[in-house]
Amino acid sequence: MIRTRGLRKSYGALTVLRxxxxxxxxxxxxxxxxxxxxxxTTFNKILLGLVRPxxxxxxxxxxxxxxxxxxxxxxxxxxxxxxxxxxxxxxxVFEMLTDLRGKQGERDDELIDTxxxxxxxQTPMRFLSGGMRQRVxxxxxxxxxxxxxxxxxxxxxxxxxxxxxxxxxxxxxxxxGRTFILTSHVLSELQELADxxxxxxxxxxxxxxxxxxxxKQTGEGTLERAVASVMxxxxxxxxxxxxxx
Amino acid sequence: MRPIxxxxxxxxxxxxxxxxxxxxxxxxxxxxxxxxxxxxTGPRAMVSLLNVVLLLIPLVTIVFGTIYWxxxxxxxELLLTQPVARSSLFHGLFAGLVFPLSAAFVAGVSLPLLLxxxxxxxxxxxxxxLLTAGVALTxxxxxxxxxxxxxxxxxxxxxxxxxxxxxxxxxxxxxFLLWIATTFRNHPIEQPxxxxxxxxxxxxxxxxxLLHLDVAALMGATGAVxxxxxxxxxxxxxxxxxxxxxxxxxxxxxxxxFRRRDF
Numbered sequence: 001m002i003r004t005r006g007l008r009k010s011y012g013a014l015t016v017l018r019x020x021x022x023x024x025x026x027x028x029x030x031x032x033x034x035x036x037x038x039x040x041t042t043f044n045k046i047l048l049g050l051v052r053p054x055x056x057x058x059x060x061x062x063x064x065x066x067x068x069x070x071x072x073x074x075x076x077x078x079x080x081x082x083x084x085x086x087x088x089x090x091x092x093v094f095e096m097l098t099d100l101r102g103k104q105g106e107r108d109d110e111l112i113d114t115x116x117x118x119x120x121x122q123t124p125m126r127f128l129s130g131g132m133r134q135r136v137x138x139x140x141x142x143x144x145x146x147x148x149x150x151x152x153x154x155x156x157x158x159x160x161x162x163x164x165x166x167x168x169x170x171x172x173x174x175x176x177g178r179t180f181i182l183t184s185h186v187l188s189e190l191q192e193l194a195d196x197x198x199x200x201x202x203x204x205x206x207x208x209x210x211x212x213x214x215x216k217q218t219g220e221g222t223l224e225r226a227v228a229s230v231m232x233x234x235x236x237x238x239x240x241x242x243x244x245x
Numbered sequence: 246m247r248p249i250x251x252x253x254x255x256x257x258x259x260x261x262x263x264x265x266x267x268x269x270x271x272x273x274x275x276x277x278x279x280x281x282x283x284x285x286t287g288p289r290a291m292v293s294l295l296n297v298v299l300l301l302i303p304l305v306t307i308v309f310g311t312i313y314w315x316x317x318x319x320x321x322e323l324l325l326t327q328p329v330a331r332s333s334l335f336h337g338l339f340a341g342l343v344f345p346l347s348a349a350f351v352a353g354v355s356l357p358l359l360l361x362x363x364x365x366x367x368x369x370x371x372x373x374x375l376l377t378a379g380v381a382l383t384x385x386x387x388x389x390x391x392x393x394x395x396x397x398x399x400x401x402x403x404x405x406x407x408x409x410x411x412x413x414x415x416x417x418x419x420x421f422l423l424w425i426a427t428t429f430r431n432h433p434i435e436q437p438x439x440x441x442x443x444x445x446x447x448x449x450x451x452x453x454x455l456l457h458l459d460v461a462a463l464m465g466a467t468g469a470v471x472x473x474x475x476x477x478x479x480x481x482x483x484x485x486x487x488x489x490x491x492x493x494x495x496x497x498x499x500x501x502x503f504r505r506r507d508f
Contacts, residue, residue, distance in 0.1 A: 011507075048326045050508040073328040083319040087262040088255065093323070096255045100248065100327050124262075 001026040001148060001179050002047065007056035009042055016042045018203045020056070024148075029170070029180040031190040033227060034200035040183045041080065043200070044150050047181070048077055073101055076146035080153045082137035086126040090117065090136045093125070094143065101144055111139040114165045130157050138166055142173070149173070150181045155189065167193065187224040199227065206230060248329055252337025253344070256320065260345045265309055269346065272301075273353025281361045291371055294354065295454050298375065299447055302382045303415045306346055310390025311407040313342055315400045321508050335503045339496070343387040347380045354379070374457055374481075378450040381488040385446040386411075388496040395502035418445045446491040453484040 002024035009017040017039045024030045032040045045051040047058065049065070049072065058065050065071050084093055098107070112118065115135040120128060128136070134157040141149055151170075155163040170193060174180060184190050190197065191211055199207040199214070207214055207230065211223055220226040260266060276297055284290040317338055324334050354376065358364050364372060390407060397403040422441060426434065442448040456477075 045508070050322065050325050052505070052507060069328050069330040071328070072326060075326070077326040079322065079326075083322055085255070085259045085319045085323070087259045092255065092258060096251075097323075097327060099251050099254075100324070100329055 001061060002181075003059045004043075004046075005057045005059075007043070007046065007058065008054045009039075009046065009051065010054055016203050017046075017053070020200075020203070020205055022198050022205065022208065024179060024181055025196070026179050027174070027177045028195040029174055029182060029193050031194035031197045032181060032183045032200060033187065033190060033197055033223075034206075035231065038200040039203045040200055041152055044077075044152055044181065044183065047150060048072065048075065073144075074147045076141035076144060076149045078137050078141035078149070078151045078154050080156065082130075082133040082157075084125040084133065084136070087124055089122050089124050090128070091121040093136065093140065094121075097140065097143065106145045108142050108145045109139075111135075111142050111166075111169060114169065115139060115162055131159060131162070134158055135162055138162075142169065146178070148179045148181070152183050153185065154182065155184065155186065187227060188222065191223040197223070199230065201231065201234065206234070248333040249336045249340065252320075252324065252329070252334060253340045256317075256338055256341025257345060259320075260313070260341055263345075265305075266345045266349050269305055269309075270349035270353045273350055274356060277354045278357035278361075281357055291368070291375065291454075292458060295375060295378075295451070295458075298350075298379050298382070299451055300415055302350065302379050303386045303447060304411050306383050306386035307390045307393075307407045307411050308404065309346065310342055310387050311394045311403045312400070314338070314391050314394030315403060318508075325508055331504050332500065335500050339387065339391060342391070343383055346387070347383045350379045350383065351376050371454075371457055374454055377485075378453050378488075381453075381485070381492070382446065382450050384492040385488055385495075388492045388494075388499060392495040392499040392502070395499045395506070414445055415447045419448065422448070443487045446488055449484045449487045449491070453481060453488075456480050456484075 002022070004020060004022045007017050007020040007022075008015070016037075020039070020043065022030075022032075022043070032043060034040055042051055046053050047065075049069070053066075060071050060074075063071070084090075088096070112121075115138060117135055117139055120132060120136075125133065125136075138154065138158075141151065149170075154166060154170075158166060167189070170180060170182075182190065182193065194211055196209065197207070197211050197214065198205060207217075214223070214226045214230075215221065218226040218229045220229055277294055280290050280293050280297075284293055320338065321334065325331065355372075358372065389410060393406050393410065394403050397406050422438060425441070426438065442452060
């Protein structure tokens with residue numbers, strides 16, 4: 001569904017993505033993992049058109065998306081930290097996005113009920129707690145029943161009940177054929193959800209494939225240990241290279 | 246056009262609940278009421294109001310505009326992940342900035358005039374011009390604010406730049422013109438002074454009003470020059486066109502910066 005080739009992005013002297021080739025197959029959950037500042041959020045933002053790549057190509061169902069806006073009607077996005085215009089109420093935000101998308105068709109209000117948002121819909125966003133905003137954020141991502149959902153650290157600010165409701169929702173929607181791109185620091189969570197993982201390290205793709213393949217390759221029992229083992233291996237290789245110089 | 250109007254509707258909903266805009270409206274309401282009580286309903290009140298307009302509209306618009314543009318991160322991040330083009334978002338946000346400020350000014354100035362029954366047949370034209378000049382200045386300084394906020398990402402430095410531009414255009418510039426006029430008073434400097442006035446939107450707005458109030462000599466060097474050279478409809482049209490350009494040119498540069506920006 002999504003294919004990137006040779007994606008590069010630098011902020012001044014700092015290169016965040018170097019020639020990144022990633023494929024996101026339709027109907028699967030692809031998890032982007034990696035340590036802090038490995039380029040995960042930048043990759044998501046490039047897909048959404050929030051950040052402009054220096055070079056490279058992004059295809060959405062075979063069509064290049066750079067400079068376009070219409071393709072975003074097929075994407076639902078849940079950002080890491082929910083930011084909303086302060087004086088608007090949650091109900092205004094839902095109405096605004098419905099208005100902008102001009103969609104009266106399929107609307108998925110399930111999360112508004114499941115995440116118990118009804119009592120806060122009339123409250124200005126500035127009075128909502130971080131967790132409550134994040135619930136609004138989750139409900140918005142699913143609202144228009146999009147083909148592709150990009151969820152950046154979706155459960156980070158959620159309480160256990162909301163987090164498990166969201167994970168159930170992800171599983172149900174995946175079973176209905178929706179495609180997901182997930183990033184999370186909680187690797188155990190990704191292990192239970194992800195069909196594929198893409199491991200970004202220092203702006204490059206270090207591994208891409210099924211989680212079981214990474215476990216096999218590293219001989220570890222969990223994703224967390226497998227990732228740690230790859231990072232340790234890279235560090236000691238880098239140290240050896242440094243010493244050899 | 247429709248996405249712009251839709252965005253503007255929600256930006257307005259957000260901005261109209263902002264305390265700054267309400268305070269701005271109340272200020273004009275009180276200021277024009279007090280001036281009408283102190284200076285009566287004649288041209289003196291209009292000149293006093295004009296001085297308030299020429300200083301305050303640029304200051305409030307450029308400061309509020311710079312802060313507002315930096316603070317629209319929430320709208321930007323939310324709306325740019327939707328099927329909304331960057332240019333539509335830009336125009337929606339810009340209209341959402343200029344429209345409430347203009348409305349607060351127009352309503353704040355007009356309401357006391359209506360209540361004091363101060364609008365007679367001869368003052369209607371002047372009042373309309375005063376309102377036009379105020380709205381035009383809101384557009385100009387809104388565009389400059391948006392350009393500053395687009396170029397200077399740091400909020401505090403942006404605010405400093407905004408205050409610097411205001412000080413230069415609304416305060417220091419006329420002193421500079423006066424200095425030129427007195428230093429070169431024995432030379433034919435009318436044409437250069439007219440050109441220099443077009444280089445400053447505050448002077449343009451002043452000229453627009455003074456051409457219709459018989460008090461040009463009281464209002465600085467540029468007013469006197471314009472009265473002589475550009476009195477009549479041609480002068481009004483030239484000043485309005487100048488103000489239009491002062492909105493469009495910084496606005497286009499700001500749009501360019503907005504299109505290239507990473508969010």
